[in-house]
Amino acid sequence: MLIYVLGLGDFALGNRTALETLWADLLAIGTDPNGLWTAITSSRYGIDTGTEFIVRSELVAPPVGPVQWYAALAGLVGVVAVALVVVRLGWREASWDPVSIDETILLSIALTISTTLVGGPLLAGAVLMPFLFTVIVGHTRRGPGWTPSYLYVLPVLAPLCGFALGATDSATLPVELVTFVVLPIVGGLGLPLRATIRKHFGR
16 A cells, blocks of 8 residues: 555646645635535646556656567566466465465565556556455455455555546546545555454454
8 A cells, every 4th residue: 555655645746736726726715515516526727637647657668669568567467477376286285275475475576566667656556455455355354253355455446447537538536536545545544444443352
């Protein structure tokens, strides 16, 4: 989640002037709900959609054609995944056990490198959170006691939905506020908070 928060900070810095203009207008409107709603729905104030932002956040200019470059980055993840499968089949007795912690770390590193190069930390965090939350929920469910629901993964999938909406020009500021800020932050804090409450209070 830290990478995703860094991505949000990067987005804020990249859209600083536009966000300051929006904030000034909201302060001028005050507490009028209708006025506030009109302000955030009538204009984007020049704020990038999430999709536009990751497109211009590519950290490295592709050294080859875009198709080959993206294929190479996807191939990095694929090679790591295939290597882990080969190790499982060749050296592990229980080949189809759930993903281990070591495998999670290796896959996370590969995903982080490839997605950060493509779209910066915002994209990297958006891809990592659902993967890591799925693994964490799965491991927790196999242990004694608490069996958390996979529904905990749904809120952290929201940024990927936000990118999809941006790609289809369907994104509005309220929708992006929910998909990129509210849901992933609440969802990202919800699982560890619930685990902490259960640990200390047994509920």
